[in-house]
Amino acid sequence: MGTSSFSYTNTTPIQNMGNTTEEKPQIPLLTPYKMGNFQLSHRVVLAPLTRQRSFNNVPQPHAVLYYSQRATKGGFMLTEATGVSDTAQGYPETPGIWTMEQVEAWKPIVDAVHSKGALFFCQIWHVGRVSNTGFQPNGDAPISSTDKELTSQIQSNDIDNAGFSPPRRLTAQEIPQIVNHFRIAARNAMAAGFDGIEVHGAHGYLIDQFLKDGVNDRTDQYGGSLENRCRFAREIIEAVTAEVGADRVGIRLSPFANYMESGDSDPTTLGLHLAETLSRYGILYCHMVEPRMKTLGEKTECLHSLVPMRRAFKGTFIVAGGYDREDGNKAVEEDRADLVAFGRLFLANPDLPKRFEMNAPLNKYDRNTFYLPDPVVGYTDYPFLDETA
Ligand SMILES: Cc1cc2nc3c(=O)[nH]c(=O)nc-3n(C[C@H](O)[C@H](O)[C@H](O)COP(=O)(O)O)c2cc1C
Numbered sequence: 519m520g521t522s523s524f525s526y527t528n529t530t531p532i533q534n535m536g537n538t539t540e541e542k543p544q545i546p547l548l549t550p551y552k553m554g555n556f557q558l559s560h561r562v563v564l565a566p567l568t569r570q571r572s573f574n575n576v577p578q579p580h581a582v583l584y585y586s587q588r589a590t591k592g593g594f595m596l597t598e599a600t601g602v603s604d605t606a607q608g609y610p611e612t613p614g615i616w617t618m619e620q621v622e623a624w625k626p627i628v629d630a631v632h633s634k635g636a637l638f639f640c641q642i643w644h645v646g647r648v649s650n651t652g653f654q655p656n657g658d659a660p661i662s663s664t665d666k667e668l669t670s671q672i673q674s675n676d677i678d679n680a681g682f683s684p685p686r687r688l689t690a691q692e693i694p695q696i697v698n699h700f701r702i703a704a705r706n707a708m709a710a711g712f713d714g715i716e717v718h719g720a721h722g723y724l725i726d727q728f729l730k731d732g733v734n735d736r737t738d739q740y741g742g743s744l745e746n747r748c749r750f751a752r753e754i755i756e757a758v759t760a761e762v763g764a765d766r767v768g769i770r771l772s773p774f775a776n777y778m779e780s781g782d783s784d785p786t787t788l789g790l791h792l793a794e795t796l797s798r799y800g801i802l803y804c805h806m807v808e809p810r811m812k813t814l815g816e817k818t819e820c821l822h823s824l825v826p827m828r829r830a831f832k833g834t835f836i837v838a839g840g841y842d843r844e845d846g847n848k849a850v851e852e853d854r855a856d857l858v859a860f861g862r863l864f865l866a867n868p869d870l871p872k873r874f875e876m877n878a879p880l881n882k883y884d885r886n887t888f889y890l891p892d893p894v895v896g897y898t899d900y901p902f903l904d905e906t907a
Contacts, residue, residue: 546850547843547858548875550592553834554765554802556637556713558857559592561850562871565838565861566596566641566716566770570889571897572613575601577623580893582630587868587898591635594857599643599718602703603696605661606724608649611891615640615706616699624710632711639768640707641716642700646724647685648778659686661696663728663750664735668779690738693750696724701757704767714766715758717751719792720807722778725751729773729788732781744791751792755799764800768836774809774822785809786822793830804831805859808839825854843874869902878903 548560572578588595601607601614614620624640631638647668649660662685688696704715719725727733728750734741740749751769759767773782773789782788793804809822828835837849838859846858864870866883873880887896 545875546847548871549850551834551856553594553856556594557592558594558637560590560871561857562593562846562864562874563836563838563857563859564588564593564595564864565859566598566718567861567865568598568609568612568889569897570609570611571891571893572598572611573891575607575612575614576620577613577627578893579626580898581627583898585627585638586630586634587902588864588870589631589634589636589638590871593636593871595631595636595638596716596859597638597640597712599641599723600703600707602642602644603699604655605658606644606699607653608645608660609653609889615642615703615710621706621710624707624712628711637713639714639716639766640710640712641718641770642703642707643718644696644699644724646727647682648723649685650681650683654683659683661686661688661692662724662733663688663740664733666733666735687736690740693740693753697750697753697757700754701761704758704761708762708766714768714802715762716805717754717758717767717769719751719754720770720772721775722780725754726772726778726780729771729792730780730782732776732779732783744788747788748792748795752795755796755801759799759801765802767799767801768803768805768834769796769801770805770807772807772811773827774820775807775811786826789824789827790830793827797830797832801833803834803836803857805836805838808837808841811839823854828854843877846874866900868900873903876903 547562551558551561571580601612603616628638647660647662651657651659654660660683665685665687667684668682707715728740729747734747739746741747771792773785796804806824806827808824810820824837834856836857836859837855841858841860849855849858860870862883863880866881867873881900884896890896
């Protein structure tokens with residue numbers, strides 16, 4: 519974790535009261551950055567974090583405080599994964615954005631974040647086969663690229679679940695309807711006041727179930743070749759950018775991850791292909807999860823790097839996965855990333871950018887309360903720096 523001996527060669531001369539010039543070390547994570555048309559004052563991004571406190575899939579008033587606690591002027595924040603339709607859920611009490619009730623419920627949350635001057639994108643997802651009949655309308659089978667059942671009972675995001683049901687393979691004719699759900703969710707998110715959309719293409723959920731050859735066993739135009747496996751993601755990006763404009767769209771990808779039995783035999787080629795292809799749509803950013811994140815919770819050292827994808831993608835490049843102050847600063851300084859998303863550290867430290875600025879100690883996160891339905895405990899009760907002092 520972070521060291522106390524942090525120093526940088528980049529310095530900005532500042533005048534002090536005695537009329538002499540002092541060198542103030544610049545902290546790369548806290549330098550401004552222009553992301554497309556958006557001016558950010560720092561590079562510490564709130565990663566998307568499922569918190570399972572949106573009862574009946576409707577965002578709740580307690581989320582106003584939670585998100586506004588983490589909002590800073592010129593900061594960039596992502597919502598927790600938010601369902602695009604009534605078939606998109608696989609975990610209890612996760613929010614959606616397919617009904618007007620949900621759109622209305624998001625509005626005060628977005629307003630609170632905006633009133634602090636932060637930029638707020640909605641992460642939209644469909645879990646695909648990471649679900650069971652209990653989450654599906656009429657007790658139907660979950661949908662996927664495949665009819666292969668998830669065998670392991672490992673818990674995604676450490677979330678308890680009651681197991682997975684065998685999925686139903688979508689026909690090619692049904693796919694435009696699912697793509698359209700993403701489009702409508704994007705439209706709804708803009709109606710709720712969000713500044714843009716992050717398409718969740720990571721972590722073994724529906725889009726990833728198409729991307730990865732470890733899952734996708736189709737023989738139609740959505741399976742087989744790399745191009746075909748990426749078709750569903752491309753169609754979603756086309757639909758969402760047509761709806762809200764490419765300058766308000768980002769995508770999250772985890773080519774190296776194997777969560778939910780969704781691995782690829784050649785993740786470097788997949789990641790590069792996606793970075794190059796999606797670049798052509800002129801989307802705002804690509805948000806990639808580090809190869810070292812073998813599971814959502816642990817980082818392991820690994821020889822793979824996101825640098826080739828960073829070079830291939832023309833827009834803003836966001837990295838995530840196991841970052842702390844020190845290596846986040848290093849990633850920015852070495853130009854391996856424009857922005858760094860922090861998950862667990864931001865969850866437990868609502869004033870994370872300030873703590874980074876002061877090189878202050880961090881609150882420890884408590885994974886036992888990540889997904890408690892409690893509106894306060896483990897949610898809005900992590901102390902701010904001035905409260906701990
Ligand atoms: C409680 C929790 C919930 C998460 N929910 C999401 C999510 O909704 N969408 C997503 O893309 N990633 C999700 N993740 C992954 C994080 O965004 C992040 O990539 C991961 O925690 C690694 O980053 P970190 O080491 O900074 O925590 C979640 C992780 C945690 C710990």
